[in-house]
Amino acid sequence: MLKRLKNPTGYFILGGLAIFLVVQILLSAGILNNFWRGIIFWGAAITMVTLGLNLIFGFNGQFSLGQYGFYAIGAYGAADVTYRWVHEDPSGVVVVFFGLWLSLLLYALVSVLLRRFYGITVMTKFTAYLLATILAFWVAVKVLLPVLGPVTMTLLGALPEAVSQQIVFFIALLGGAGLAGIVSFIFGIPVLELGSDYFGIATLSFTIIIKVLLDNTDTLLPFPEMKGARGMIGIPQWTTWPWVFGTFMLVVVVMRNLLHSSSGRTILAVREDERAAELVGIDVNWAKILPFVMGSIFAGLAGGIRAHDMAFLHPQSFNFIQSFNPLIIVVFGGLGSMTGTILTGFIWIFLLEGLLRLYLPSGFETWRFVVYPLILLLMMLLRSEGLFGEYELPFLRRSALPLRRKVASEESEEVA
Amino acid sequence: MGKSARELARAARVDIALDRRDGVVLNRLAQGLFALLGLGVMYVLAQAFAESPAIFVQQMLNGLQLGFIYALIALGYTMIYGIVKLINFAHGDVFMVGAFTSFYVISGLDLHRWPAWLWAGLPEGVVILIGTITVILLSMVVSAFLAMAMERFAYRPLRNKPRIAALITAIGVSFFLEYFGALPFVYSNNYITYTRPFEVTVYTAGSISPWAIGGAWGLFLLSLAGYLLLKWRSRQGDLRAQSWIRHPLLQLGLLLGGFFSVVLTLAGVQIETGGEIWDLSASNVTLVIMGSSIILQVILQYVVNRTKLGKAMRAAAYDKDAARLMGINVDRVIAATFALGGGLAGAGGVLYATAFKQVHHLMGIIPGLKAFVAAVVGGIGSIPGALVGSLIMGQTEVLAAGFISTPMRDAIAFSLLIVVLLVWPQGIFGEPPGEKV
């Protein structure tokens, strides 16, 4: 048994378990107080957002400033599901859960349909998928909700509260992440065509638009419980360390598995040379949409985690200025390095939101944003490839393959 | 060996293309849907117009003012992007510094009244005129130096590093300027009331002399006539006329005359249509913004199209290495571009502060971004594009705020970018990318 663990994967599992247990014990023993608990959870959330950005920007080369928009969608989406649930309203659970699967189903149908035509423009694709989404959620709200709402309520109500709460929380996280994924998919279809710089500005615009929408959730959008610019309160505080650890590991492993697969190689190819990738037979649109949607799902997931830890959401915390944070972290950690992102993400929150906030005088607040741009400038001048460069933990590294002399020589003999 | 060849033949897939139909019908359908949406927006606007044309036109006049300020910022963005392919996020903060410079020299030094120190008896109007021009010029110089310093110390060392390094640096510089300003001993993080260099006068019917209106129309018609004449001559093959037709003075006449004649006429004439009295107004702030923005842009056009520096700039924007081989000092050209862009943004800052009567250390962010969006909408790298894009942006914002949804004004302004890029991927005046394959 132990022998089987003596490889990068084994070390990774063991290390992860150790971290999980240590933190869990420290939390249970009360050595880490609520402040530090919040810092750890926050660090995990920011790191997930940043891993998503690294996938989009570091590995796929698409300069994005939209991560906080998707983070916000995930946070508000998940929070709304649980908020409604604790107020005896199953609509969030039903709509999000079934709407999600329904839209996935419809997307599959639309993609099959669109493949039967050639010369489809981006606008058509965008419209088709948009209509599919609208239809899916319309059906979920108008048809499924009246039927399944009471059923869900009774079914979940029959379970003990501790269990039903976990199930609802799971659906909420899934829903937040799924919504972020759906929005990024719809938004990505036209915008990813634009090329990197335009894409950056468009995603920045997206973040601003989301912030404006969140400011007006109670007036323009039909979500009075989000309370617009006053901030959403009364979100149940359900995030626990196992949830944080579980989602975090899920994100890391999924991202690693994606990058180490054939699709992962196409993602890298698009970063290297989009045109060449297309001319070796790679569907470049897909190779750009896939990481964008995955990255946004990570951000949405992180949003759900963060929302249920803070129990309070305010549009101001999803301001586009904040969306430079993951960008700065990802550049500090090294573009295209998962290890760098993970370490830098945690260190960033530990230092800026934890240590410095605790141990520096209160006037520091105003100095903070003067000092850190200067550090950033120095960093860019001295080590623009990031603190960790391309370094990866063995588990996360794409290993160099051994030569296959034996078979190769046979083959070449035959050829010669 | 034969096996792999057979495999190859089998693997090639013809089925991809079989049974495919032309997607043109679907494309038309989608376009139709979008057109319907566009028509819906048009309908809302038309309804607002029908309800009260006077208010609608008044809003458009206000949008003009905003648009011209954006134009000043957008020009810097477009030039800098054109030459170094960098989204200079700190450009909006140069604009902010311009506004603050004028704020300090006005409320601290009273510089906008300096001619009165020298010559007590000077008429008030002249004092204000010279003083204001001085303030604007001073802010432009300060902003230009700031932009040059930024380029020299932050961007130039990174020129050979990956582009992202410069982009991150730009964000860093932007944060630095914003939050350095927020420090208690600089200018605190509150909104500060701005003292205008001149008093606001609102012109309505009767308060504009017919001479001014007539003058504006005269200028416009004269330049139009000149333009048409030259156009006719150049059609005939007159090379002199072909070069004169692009003369900056002619452009100045056309733009200045055109905008002023329309605005002054609308503000100065009182008519009654359908039971509604058109009593529009235009403040002198709007006129100053329009005037100085147009003048500065024409000067810029002159610099870019007619001087050696401009030629060097265009060459460097096209191909830096080739320009260097031709003996152009690319570093100096880039510095000059930053200086020009920074100066224009500084002027924009003064005008913006004058219009909205307050300054704040974060005031540059949103106008800066909107101006960048305007530059993209117009087609990045194109100077007329920056003007047109900015005017569209100004109108969109004002009309959206006025007649569609006030809280959504920023959201609508930014979605304009996405919509325009869907229709014209390169912006309105942009050139298609000449990617070599």
Added chain:
Amino acid sequence: MAGRPKGLAPEIETRPVLLEVSKLTQFFGNLRAVYDFSLTLHAGELVGLIGPNGAGKTTIFNLITGVYYPTEGSIRFRDVEIVGLPSYEIIQMGIARTFQNIRLFSDLTVLDNVLIAYHPHAGYSLLDSFRRNKRFQAKEAEMTARAQDFLAIFGLDERQNDIAGSLPYGLQRRLEIARALATRPQLLILDEPAAGMNPQEVEQLMELIHFIRERFHLTILLVEHRMQLVMNICEWMTVVDFGEIIARGQPAEVQHNAQVVEAYLGRQTVDLK
């Protein structure tokens, strides 16, 4: 038949038609890049496309591979119209190409470059790669083995873990051809493969072209400036100038075609004898 010279060996003409380009025309604004271009390729041919700089050769390649949408004309590959299909589908149907200026994925390894081209044939789904199940492991191992064999054919197996951008120029060309072949084409389009090579490297390249043609049963269309290369290996050729065909035929005929000489050397010096 349109798009072919007369007097070619009849046994070739009995083979199936692979590519049929007819009346291809492309305008960029007012610039006429390609005009009324026709070409018919039978399976197994090796044909050259030559012409002075700016004659529109690369544009023709870009049209065939779907980079541009032609103003007019049709391109049929294995009896299927491919105008309007996205590039990657055209490639997957069996046309591969290389670039005038080498475009490798230069920060990735040599092996990765080839594996990327194998992607459409990976044989496992995204879900498999998340789960890393048996199917994933098996297919991934198979793909890697095949890519390594492939590199061995091109003599690149020793350098499979090197970064592609760090290879010497000649090997980069080789790798680019290997990558193109990894897409399993039937038609290979080479855009100035000998650009920037010394005579010795050109010699090796010619061998390589002959070799892959036999080995993979390819039809090859190539653009080249080096007359030495074209004359030596092509069975027949088409000459374009200003986007139009000015001559076609076997190397020897074309060499003495007055119009061709004029296009290359200018009108004044038409006096070869």
